[in-house]
Amino acid sequence: MNRLISLLVAGLFFLQLSSCVPIVTGEGTSIDEKPAPVHGTYDPLEEIIRRATTTRVKATTVPQSINNWIQDVDTVNRFLNVALSLPVGAPLKQGAAKALAFAQDEPVNVKLLKATPGIDAAGLAAASTLEQVFGDVLDQLGNVVKSPLSLPVAVNAVTRINVNRCKNVLPAAETMWKSAAVAMNMSTSTWPPKANREIACPGNN
Numbered sequence: 435m436n437r438l439i440s441l442l443v444a445g446l447f448f449l450q451l452s453s454c455v456p457i458v459t460g461e462g463t464s465i466d467e468k469p470a471p472v473h474g475t476y477d478p479l480e481e482i483i484r485r486a487t488t489t490r491v492k493a494t495t496v497p498q499s500i501n502n503w504i505q506d507v508d509t510v511n512r513f514l515n516v517a518l519s520l521p522v523g524a525p526l527k528q529g530a531a532k533a534l535a536f537a538q539d540e541p542v543n544v545k546l547l548k549a550t551p552g553i554d555a556a557g558l559a560a561a562s563t564l565e566q567v568f569g570d571v572l573d574q575l576g577n578v579v580k581s582p583l584s585l586p587v588a589v590n591a592v593t594r595i596n597v598n599r600c601k602n603v604l605p606a607a608e609t610m611w612k613s614a615a616v617a618m619n620m621s622t623s624t625w626p627p628k629a630n631r632e633i634a635c636p637g638n639n
Contacts, residue, residue, distance in 0.1 A: 440453055499547055514596060527582035533575055556609055
């Protein structure tokens with residue numbers, strides 16, 4: 435009798451225990467467990483673009499905007515100076531992507547400086563020029579990012595960007611810098627500086 439009672443108690447204990455333990459349907463997974471979240475793959479190119487312009491102060495003043503814009507110009511210059519000597523594929527794509535990330539900041543600065551109280555007619559005319567021509571710079575850099583294995587695409591893009599920047603973009607940019615600085619009574623003999631040119635510009639500085 436004592437043995438029978440012991441067996442019954444053990445059986446009840448086992449049933450109670452099993453009801454608390456999830457049923458295993460596969461290795462390491464139970465029907466009570468939620469599936470593990472699926473994370474996207476890491477894209478180094480996206481990380482370059484994300485970090486390229488987020489490591490500095492977002493411009494809210496004329497000096498910040500001009501200084502950021504100078505950095506934008508110099509970063510794009512560095513890419514254009516070596517673009518056609520970079521190996522096609524990842525190196526060309528990464529270089530173009532970084533240049534594109536900085537170039538995308540330039541229209542932001544056009545908008546900010548254009549709104550400077552008291553900016554003169556020359557500054558407003560420069561802003562109008564940039565609004566008309568700068569989109570092609572972004573388009574051409576984007577073409578290189580999308581087709582990094584195509585040397586003809588890179589040659590066409592770099593050639594078009596150089597002509598546009600040397601003739602239109604960089605003269606207009608430095609005009610805007612000067613006009614906005616004068617309007618804010620911040621202009622000196624050395625600041626804002628002239629916009630640096632890429633090597634392809636005639637008489638580059």
